[in-house]
Structure formats: structure tokens, C-alpha cells
Amino acid sequence: GDQVEQSPSALSLHEGTSSALRCNFTTTTRSVQWFRQNSRGSLINLFYLASGTKENGRLKSAFDSKELYSTLHIRDAQLEDSGTYFCAAEEAGGYKVVFGSGTRLLVSP
Amino acid sequence: AQTIHQWPVAEIKAVGSPLSLGCTIKGKSSPNLYWYWQATGGTLQQLFYSITVGQVESVVQLNLSASRPKDDQFILSTEKLLLSHSGFYLCAWSPGPNERLFFGHGTKLSVL
Numbered sequence: 001g002d003q004v005e006q007s008p009s010a011l012s013l014h015e016g017t018s019s020a021l022r023c024n025f026t027t028t029t030r031s032v033q034w035f036r037q038n039s040r041g042s043l044i045n046l047f048y049l050a051s052g053t054k055e056n057g058r059l060k061s062a063f064d065s066k067e068l069y070s071t072l073h074i075r076d077a078q079l080e081d082s083g084t085y086f087c088a089a090e091e092a093g094g095y096k097v098v099f100g101s102g103t104r105l106l107v108s109p
Numbered sequence: 110a111q112t113i114h115q116w117p118v119a120e121i122k123a124v125g126s127p128l129s130l131g132c133t134i135k136g137k138s139s140p141n142l143y144w145y146w147q148a149t150g151g152t153l154q155q156l157f158y159s160i161t162v163g164q165v166e167s168v169v170q171l172n173l174s175a176s177r178p179k180d181d182q183f184i185l186s187t188e189k190l191l192l193s194h195s196g197f198y199l200c201a202w203s204p205g206p207n208e209r210l211f212f213g214h215g216t217k218l219s220v221l
Contacts, residue, residue, distance in 0.1 A: 030207055031207055033209060033210060035210075035212075040214075041147075041197055041199075041214070041215045041217070042212070042214050042215070043199065043212040045209050045210060045211060045212075048208070048209040050207070086152065086153065088153075088210070090207060095141065095158045095160065095166070096155060096158070096168060097143070097155060097210060098155070099152045099153040099154075099155075100152065101151075101152045102152055
């Protein structure tokens with residue numbers, strides 16, 4: 001099976017609402033990263049977590065290395081939050097980074 | 110500040126023709142470098158990584174090869190393209206293991 005299971009695969013939000021994305025890991029992972037990919041294909045690194053939580057504006061991410069999951073919370077969604085969100089897990093050794101299948105987020109007025 | 114540049118932006122190639130894609134990182138010495146491939150609407154699949162000049166490790170076999178001729182340069186190539194090589198190729202770098210990945214803008218490849 002896939003090492004990184006990401007859900008949901010697609011999500012629609014109205015502006016101003018909030019939601020969460022989740023990634024489950026089937027094996028121990030050293031760290032997790034979250035990315036957003038825009039319509040042109042460019043990937044932005046949103047978070048890198050080895051443990052705990054991080055917050056950046058309306059985005060907040062958590063990583064539970066013992067329970068093998070990570071979440072990305074989007075608060076007060078805006079149109080510019082639309083895109084595809086990927087989580088990625090780092091295998092032991094630090095050179096292989098496995099991506100989840102992505103969540104396509106559409107924020108509408 | 111570090112910058113990453115990929116070239117070309119897009120390519121249309123014939124089946125059986127050769128391919129060379131490039132990536133250059135400026136502002137960071139001895140970065141870890143990575144090549145990823147993404148099918149349309151799909152996830153990112155790691156192809157190669159390199160931690161030093163002249164050393165490249167393959168993660169998955171897709172009839173592609175990679176080289177790192179200089180500290181700041183990473184090249185992806187093949188002598189004969191397949192239809193299945195179509196997709197989006199992304200180069201990335203990190204300061205070291207267990208650190209953030211930063212991506213280039215990618216190259217869209219169409220094999221006809």
C-alpha cells in the first residue's frame with residue numbers, strides 16, 4: 001500500500017469557512033512537509049515539521065510522529081487558497097521524500 | 110537568497126528522440142538535489158537524488174538518467190523518449206537531509 005495516505009482527495013469551501021486536510025503514514029516518518037501547487041504547477045513549501053505544531057497566518061499544521069499522522073488546518077478560507085495540497089513524508093536516511101496523492105481545494109465566493 | 114532555475118519551461122518531443130532537462134541552484138553551496146516527475150493530475154514521484162557532485166542515486170527506474178556535473182547543476186536525460194515520459198518534471202533542492210524541499214517551476218514535457 002501507499003506509504004502516505006492523504007484525504008480528502010477533493011474539497012470545496014466557501015470563502016470564510018474552515019476545514020482540515022489529513023495525511024496518515026503507514027511507516028515511521030522522520031518529518032512531514034506540506035506544499036501547495038498552483039494552476040501553473042509551482043509548488044510552495046508551506047510547512048516542515050519534525051514534531052508538534054506550526055502556524056503561519058490562517059494555516060496551521062500538526063504532526064504526531066507516534067500516531068503517524070499530520071493535519072493541515074485552513075482557517076477563514078480565501079479564494080487564493082485554491083490549489084492542490086500535498087503532504088510529503090521523509091523516509092529514514094533523509095533523501096527519499098514520498099508524496100501523498102494530494103487534495104484539490106476549490107474556494108468559491 | 111537562493112534561487113532555482115529549470116530549463117526549458119516546456120518541450121514537445123517525438124517518441125525515440127533524446128531529452129535533456131536542466132536545473133541550476135544559485136546561492137547555496139553543496140545542496141541536496143532531487144528530480145521529481147508528475148503525471149497530469151497525479152502525485153509527485155521522486156526519480157533521483159544527489160548529495161554531492163558526481164554522485165546520483167536512482168529512486169525509481171523510468172528509463173531516465175541523471176547527472177550532477179557541477180555543484181549547482183542537475184541534469185535529467187534519456188537517449189530515447191517513450192510516450193510514458195510525458196508529464197511535469199520538477200527539480201528541487203534542500204540544504205541537507207531532514208530539511209525543507211524547495212522546488213523549481215518545472216518543465217512540461219509532451220512526447221508525441
